[in-house]
Amino acid sequence: MNILILGSGGREHAFAYQIVQSSKCSKLYVAPGNAGTAEIAENLSLNPIDFAAVANTALDKEIEMIVVGPEDPLVKGIVDYFANDERLKNIQIIGPSSRGALLEGSKERAKEFMAMHGIPTAAYESFSFESLDAGKNFLETLKPPYVLKADGLAAGKGVLIIEDLKEAKKELENMLSGKFGAASKKVVIEEFLDGIELSVFVLTDGKNYKILPTAKDYKRIGEADTGLNTGGMGAVSPVPFADETLMSKIEERIVKPTVNGLMREEIDYKGFVFIGLIMVNKEPYVIEYNVRMGDPETEVVLPRIKSDLVELLEKTWNVTLDKAQLEIDPRSATTVMMVSGGYPESYEKGKVISGIKEIEDSIVFHAGTKQEGNDIVTSGGRVIALTSFGEDYKMALKKSYQSAEKLQFDKMYFRKDIGFDLS
Incomplete structure (x- = not known):
């Protein structure tokens, strides 16, 4: 089938990386994409929140599935737009309706939802x-x-x-x-909850669900989680402290009530639920919902999924996710984000990136890059995520950091202590 991914970051490159490996994908488009997605798919110059343009392109390119990467189009109602148009309603669009997307679009609505369905939160x-x-x-x-x-x-x-x-x-x-x-x-x-955070990712068809690999990301720009918040400086999957006992609590107290709540409220939800959690005295509480995959967590979660991702998404659309098999790579995956100097405040763009082709032991996910002539240059604050596998997260991180040494662009910065709080 012809598939379109909406978005331009490392998350979307990770989706593209998984989807092109599927026997079900005949042609892949990414809009607007980046220099990395251009190597494995066809980039389209489209704004994901210009729904009319997305719709026309979907019809023109005979798109059968759309994977929505960022939250903005979901909160603004792209799923509803397609559902309400006779020409578009059979396109499999992965993401919640605007009612479902309010779980991220409104903190107040998310809190009301948690209170209504008995989900532990501050x-x-x-x-x-x-x-x-x-x-x-x-x-x-x-x-x-x-x-x-x-x-x-x-x-x-x-x-x-x-x-x-x-x-x-x-x-x-x-x-x-x-x-x-x-x-x-x-x-x-x-109220402030004091504990250690992790993220749990769920794929749901609105009735059935699959719990995807856990991840922990690192938001602060500085070592030991200091300095300004960023979009994310790195991530680890699985989370070492998320043992069977904790995951059982999370499923029973949080995942099941969330999916049941969506059903009870008759919310059309076919997509990902990102549950930001904090452990307080070994008890899980929800900090927030996101209605899509996180970035850079996607760069460690998706590569660990051995099952055919397109097949999983098809079953999500058809509300047959209970029939799907989810196979997970038992190895750890880590990603380290290379960012522009000055990020998350003002930074320069257009810096030539060298060394990408020398990287062999990591997957290179482009985030803020574009092609200029023969060069790949920086075009955002977060530039490249380096994802590696290892028997444990320390071995995986060692590979990511070795790969980072091969990469260069002016004023490049990365955190050298991802996973510092896990040992």
Whole structure:
């Protein structure tokens, strides 16, 4: 079948890498893609949130399946757009409806969903500018640090964790006054949970589900998780502390109630649920839902799936996921992200990347790259993810770091301590 992947990052390159290996894929397109996807698929100059253009291209190229990488098109309703058009409704589009996508599109909605279906999460309240004083009063009832979350999508920057009460009150006012634009018209304030984080990924057809490999990513720019938040500096899969006992708790208390909740609320959901978790005294709590795969976690989760990914996605669309076999590579996979100097703040683009062809022991996933003449150059903050396999995460990381030494571009930076908190 002809398949279209929407998106341009390392996540989408990882999807492309898996999908082209499927006997069911005859032609693969990525829109808009990057220099890496261009090597294994045909890039299309399309904006994923221009639904009319995506639809016309899907018809023109006889696309039978669309895999939606980023959250924005899902929250804006691409699945509904296709479902409501006679010409498009039989195209297998992998992702939730806009109602389902609200689990990521609104922090308040996600919290309400968790409360309604008995899913463990931090205590919270949400506030608008009209209830600013009530928000400040609520902060006084909490112990520091204080967690403030913009309700809407804020490109991964809408969460603040603040130690000082006075500063937290000021930031609440700033957020409700438009610090993150429309995303922080409402702010969710929640209690701080102290523990270690991991991510669980679920593929669901809205009724059945498969739990994919676990992963742990590293968001901060600096070693030992210091400095500014980024889109992600590296990831490890599986998570060593996610043993059978913990996974059983996660499935019973979180995964099953989530899928059952979607069914009970009659939400059309055929796609991925990314569950951000924190372990507090060995008990799992949900920090957040995302309605797509994470980045860079996808770069370690998908390569460990030995089953035919297109077959899994077909069964997701047909609501027969219970008939699918999910085979997982028992080895560990790690990825280390090469980023532009200055990221996540201002950085320069157009730096020539060398050494890619010398890398043999890692999979090179392009994130922010483009082809310029004979050169591959940087075009984003996160540039390349180097994914490696090993008998354990330490052996896998050793390979990723050896590969990193072969790669070069001006002001290249990467964290040298991915997995530091796992040993």
